[in-house]
Amino acid sequence: MVSSSRDNWEKLVNAVVKREEIWQLCHQNSFSTIASDTPRTSYSSGESLRIPSDLFKRILVPPPPQPPPQPPLTSLEARRNVSGTNTRKLIPAWLWRRKPKFYDVAQDDEDDQSGLRIYSQRELLVATDSFSDKNILVRGGRGKVYKGRLADGTLAEVERVPPQAAEIDMEMISIATHWNVIRARGSCITQKEKLLVYPYMDNGSVAFWLRERKDSLPPLDWLTRMKIALGAAKGLAYLHHICPREIIHCDVKASNILLDEYFEAVLANLSLGEYVDCCGDDIVTPVKGTIGHIAPEYLATGKCSVKSDVFGYGVFLLELITAKSAFDLARFAYDNDMLLLDWVNHIYKEREWKVIVDAELQGKFLDEEVEDLLQIALICTQDDPEGRPTMLEVVRRLDVAYRWAKGDIEWSKEDFKGDILEGQDAQNISLDKLHAATEGFSNKIISEDSFNVIYKGWLDGYPVAVKRYNSQSLEYCFERELEIGRICLPIPNLIHVIGFCRMPEVQLLVFPLMVNGSVDSWLTGRYESRPPLTWKQRKNIAIGTARGLAHLHDKCEKKIIHCDVKAANIMLDDKFEPVVADFKSAKIMDHNVTHITTSVTGTIGHIAPEYIASGKCSDKSDVFSYGSFLLELVTERRIIDLIHVADEKDMMYVDWVKKNYEERRWESMADDEGGDDEMEAVVKLLMKIAVLCTRYNPDRRPRMSDVVMMLKYFGCGWELL
Known part of the structure; x- marks a missing residue:
């Protein structure tokens, strides 16, 4: 009996280990999976690939020197290590269980923890006529999608997907809630399969209207194409910057953009998506996407970012303009002995719109509108990912272009350069x-x-x-x-x-x-997957912040004293431009008034000594706070931490900083993670200005306008003594 129990136990352990190995294999994507769509009524064809990351390492990356470095994190490891407990607060608990919860019976009007309706298998069988072939909308490697009519009479799309794909979809759709991103209505999980239920998209996919529509249907007119471009851009901007946990789509193409009854674009198929916080510079993920839409740096290195989606979106714009797939466009360019993007750039420069615009439009478009859309497509598909815009910038430009095309506004092309x-x-x-x-x-x-x-x-x-x-x-x-x-x-x-x-x-x-959050979040609250701020960025942040404060002090109708200048109150927009924010402690005074006496507000370590002692607040109080902010920028430490370090040496932190500068030990104070070629020059400059700004005597501190000049022109004659 004992022997039999032990044998059963060993069998159970072996079964669990085997299940874990299979689970790891599925989630590491260490195999190629074709997820192609065949031509169908509502969607378009294309080949979505999951390419193992080690394949590109073997072909493109030379073997590492000895001793070998730590291997890059896989997508799965990144999900575990980077996300941490904060992610678990965002994702319903059931998504983290390996063993699925089965719902084989109807549970009317019941939702799971993600807010999705739970359907019974019987209900979905009835809705789709037992998954009849006549109701198939999509046939693909991921699974089939069926048209169905639910018990309440509404139309829906029911997708039968592999278990691992369903887990990813359900995880992401429980987070993303935006009208330009697909939102599942519910799910059905059984021991044999997983089913996802989506709203029915009356007009199918963009690919269908571009390449597969029946002759009896009219082509998409130019204004509708611009509307679709804007809607898709808004959906991506939401995923990249607004979603509680930012998402990279990884497969932006016409067949993955659906159209509702009003021809509003809806991003679909998040199964290939990656979380932004799992895609740092040191993380290699399996290359996923569709040939022709995959960004070159992602294809070569396996390093994915939001700029990979921007590239895919640029190629999608070319699909919208030409009504051809990326593969067909590349083949046409090859026939002209050119690469695709070089050929598009040639068309753009020569203004040969009839060569590239969908012939079905029969010339019913304005040359300027085609030029604008092509320009955005070319900017989005630059080889250098840093040169590509963010999707927020694309939304701003397209919104103006679309409103201009509708005749809502009469703006010139110069308006594309501004924020609407x-x-x-x-x-x-x-x-x-x-x-x-x-x-x-x-x-x-x-x-x-x-x-x-x-x-x-x-x-x-x-x-x-x-x-x-x-x-x-x-x-x-x-x-x-x-x-x-x-x-x-x-x-x-x-x-x-x-x-x-x-x-x-x-x-x-x-x-x-401000999509990049506060400066503080990049200094003391940075995710490990995020690269540190470069010293060029830090200098630019210092200049922009000084410029904003100088305007408050000298150029507004009344003088404004911020009273709480610190890294947590300096925000960063999508281009990492600094923005001074949070004016709840600010003071307003006339320009002919030197100071006002008021209750002391601000943050310990950033409050000027004369303000603490007498309650006298002036623009020089902000200068002191700004000097403390520069120390945060250099050291990646909050001022309170620097105060503790100086206190251990029986010194005031301002004196300790000055001593380090005079003894030329500024590099020992600098952040050791942000080193680059500009580090020494920028650290020396910022430390010098910080010492000048934090002098005890406010009259000896520079004005913020002087600080701007010092930062731009390296010194301007100011000395410490």
Whole structure:
């Protein structure tokens, strides 16, 4: 009996180990899987590949020197190591279980933890006529998609997918909630298969309308194509920058962009997606996507980023313009002895629009509109990923182009260079609209403190930050920020208010979303998968911040003292341009007034000594705070930590910093992760200016306008003594 029990136990252990090995194999994608779509009624064909990362390492990457470095993280390891407990708070708990939960019986009106409806297998069998072949919309390597009519009479699409693909889909669709991104209605999990239920897309895919439509259907007109381009861009911008956990789609193409009854674009097929926080510079993932849409740097190195999606989107724009697949375009360019993008660039320069634009349009387009769309496509498909725009920039440009094409506005091409939110006065926005923009003030929290909570939102097609004050007693902070935010409109390097909601029970301010967060999040709160800020970026941040403060001090109608300049209050936009934010502690005074006496506000270590001692606040108080901010920028440490280090040496931190500078030990204080060719020169410059700005005597500190000149022209004659 004992022997038999032991044998059973060993069999059980072996079975579990085997299951774990299979699970690891599936999730590491160490095999090639073709997920191609065949021609069908509602969707288009294409080949989506999962290419093992070690294949490209063997072909393209020379063997490492001895001793070998640590192997790059796989996508699976990155998901485990990078995400941590914060991710588990965002993802429903059931998604982390290896063993699926089965629902074989109807559970009417019941939702799982992700908010998806749970369907019974019987219900979906009835809806699809037992998965009849006549209801097939898609045949592909991933599975089949069936058209079905649910019990409530609504049409739906039912997808039968492999277990691992379903897990990825369900994980991502439980996070992404945007009208330009597919949102599953529910699921059915049985011991034999997994089924996902999606809303029915009345107009199929973009690929169908470009290449597979029946002759009885009219082609997509040019304005509809621009509308589709804008909708797809908004969906990608949401995934990259607004989603609670940012997502890289990895397979942007016409067959993965669906159209609802109003021809609104909806991004679909997130099964190949990767999380942004699992795709750092040191992480290699299996190459996924469709030939012709995969960015060259991703294909060569296996390193995926949001700029990979930007490349795929650029190729998708070429599909929209030409109605041809990327493969057909590449073959046509090859016939002309040119590479695809070189051929497109030649067409653009020669303005030979009839050669490239879909002949079905029969010339019903404006040359300027084709030129604009081609220009965006070429910018998005640059070889250098750093030269490609973010999807937020693409949305801004396309929005103007689309509105111009509709005749809503009469703007010149120069308007494409600006942000369309600039120049607009703060709008009074209803609470209902902001409630919808933030999905009911859900858990998409950017930051929170005792004063306010800031939420991510999506308002009128644009990403925004919505600040909600925690108490009616903070109305004076609301009024001050609203006033200063209006003054700052539309000044570079200063946050501006684009909307507000003032009600007895709630006060809300709406700002443009700074998608790269605060400088502090890149210094002391940076994910390991994120590269450190380069020294060129740090210098640019220092210059931009100084420029914003100089404007507040010298160029506004009234002098504005920020009173809390620190890394947490300097935000970074999608191009890493710094923006001074959070004016709840700010003071306003006339230009002929040197200082005001007021209650002391600010952050320990950033408050000027004369302000603490006497309550006298002036523009030189901000200069001191700015000097402390520069030390944060150089050391990647908060000022309170520097104070503790200096205290151990029985010195005031300002004196300790000055001593380190005078003894030419500035590099010993610098962040050791951000080293590059410009490090020594930038550290020396920033340390010198920090010492000048944190002098005890405010009269001996430079003005912020002087600081801008010093940063731009390396010194301008200022000396320490």
